[in-house]
Amino acid sequence: MTKKPAEIIFTDLDGTLLDHATYSYERALPGLDLVRALRIPLVMVSSKTFPEMAALHAELSLHSPFIFENGGGIAWVEPSGDEEFSVEILGIPFEEIRAAVPAVEEALGFAITPIGDLDDGELAARTGLTPERVRLAKMRRASMPFIVPDAAARIDLESASARVARLGLVVTRGGRFYHLIGKGADKGEAVRRVIGYYLRTWGWDSLESGGIGDSENDVPLLRAVTMPVLVRRHDGSYIDCGFEVIKTAEAGPAGFSEAVTLLCGEE
Template sequence: MINRSFKPETRLIVFTDLDATLLHQHSYDWTPAISALEIVESKGAELVLASSKTYSELWDFAEKLGTQAPFIGENGGVIAIPNCHPLSSHTPEEPNHDGYRILTNGLSREKLLQTIATLRSEFGFRLQGFADWSAHELGKLTGLSIAQAQKALRRQASEPILWQDNAEQLVLFEREVELRGMKVIRGGQFLHVMGQTDKADAMKQLLACYESSFPQAKFTSIALGDSENDVGMITQADFGVVIPNPKRTEPLVLEGRNIIYAPQAGPAGWNTVISELFESL
C-alpha cells in the first residue's frame, strides 16, 4: 500500500475533485488513474482531496488512496488536517478521535437548513435536500450503499439539494439565498447551498499554511475538476486541469494561466494529464 506521508522535500501539491474527476462518475472507480497516482507518490507530491463530500466520506477515500495530506470537504466548508501533518500546528482545534483537526468555514448546516425552510415556506420553492431523505432514499438517488449514504448525510457546513422547480424560480432562489449571506453552487447532480466560501478559498488557505510552515520552499499547485464548483480552484492554481464531463451540455472553457484540457473523462483523463505534466515538473 502506498504511504503518502508528508516529506520535507515536497514541493508539488495536487488538489483534486473526486466525483467525475479522480473517480468515474457512476462506478466511483479510480483504478484507471493508478499509474499517475504512483507518479504523484514517487515525486513526493501531496495529494489533497477537494470535494463536496463530507468529512466521513473523505476519511474513507483518504484511507483507500493512502493519502495522509489534509483534505477539503463540503466544497470548502470543511478542512481536515491529520494531527501528524506539519500543517496541523496552524489550527487551534483539538484532534478528533480519528486523529484529524477539523476547521469549518462559512456557515453551519443548522443555520443553512433554517434558511432553506424559511424560503420554502415563504416562496413555495419546490426542492428537496439531504435533510429530507433517509440513507436508503439517498442511496437510491445516488447509487451509494446505505453505509456510504449515512456518511454523506453527516454534514457540517453545506446542504445539497435537488431542484424540482423551474429555472426562473431557481434564479429567485439564488438571489434570496445570497441576500441571506449564503450561496448556491452547481455540482454534478445537486445544487449545494453553503456559506460564502468555496474549494478555491480552502485551497488558498492550505497553500498559505504550507508556505508559512516551509518559508524557504516554493510550492507549485495543480488543481483538477470537472464542474462549476471546481472553477475557482482550477483557475487559481499554478496548473489547472479541466476533466471533461460527458453529462455536461457545454464543455467547461476557462480563462487562466495554465489551463489543460484532459483528453478523456474521469480517472482516465486524470491519468493522462498528471502523467504528462509530472514529466515536466
C-alpha cells in the same frame, strides 16, 4: 507544459478521481502512483462529507489535508495526538443552513428538497452509494446538497446566488446535486489556505500548484491554482470556466491520470 512541474496537486473526486457512476478509482491508479513516486502532496477537494473523505483518505494512504463539503471545511492531518485530523469549519454550520431553507425557498421562488430529507433508499438510487456510504453522505457539517422539483431543470447559479446572498449563502452545483454553502467558503478559499500552510511549512515564498476538476463547483478551485486542468465530463462535455484551462482528452479517472501526467511534466 511551459511551467515547471506542480509541487502540490488539488483534485476533485466525483467525476474526476472517482468514476461518476461506479465511484471506482481504478483508472486513476496511474496518476495516484505518479504523485506517490514523486512525493507530491495530493489534496482531495470535494462536496463529500468529512467521514466519507476520511474513509477514502485512509483507503488511498494519503498524508495531506483534505477539503470537504465544497470548501466548507478543511481536515488538517495531526502529526500527533489522539485525533487523526483537526477539523476547521470555514462556512456556516449545517444546522443554520438547514434552518434557513424556508427563507431560501422564498428567495428562489420554488421549493427545494435537502438530500438529508430523502429516505436512504431514494438517495441510494439517485447516487449509487451503498447503504453505509448513504449514511456518511448525510453527515453534513457546513453545506447542504439539495434537489429541485423538476430534476431536468437547471438553476442559473449566478441568479440563484444573488437571491440568497442576503442570507449569507451561495448556490453551487456538483455532479449530481445543487449545494447551499456559506458565502466566501468555497473550494478556492480552502485551497488558498492549504497552499498558505505548505508555504509556511516549507519556508517558501511561492509554489506551483495544480488543480483538477470537472464541475461548476470546481471553478473556484481551478482559479486558485497556477495550473488548472479541466477534466472531460462523463457525457463528453466540458463546463465553461470563463478562463484559460488545460483540458484532458479522457474523462473521469482516466482524465485524472492524464491531468497528473501533464502537471508533473511527464507527458
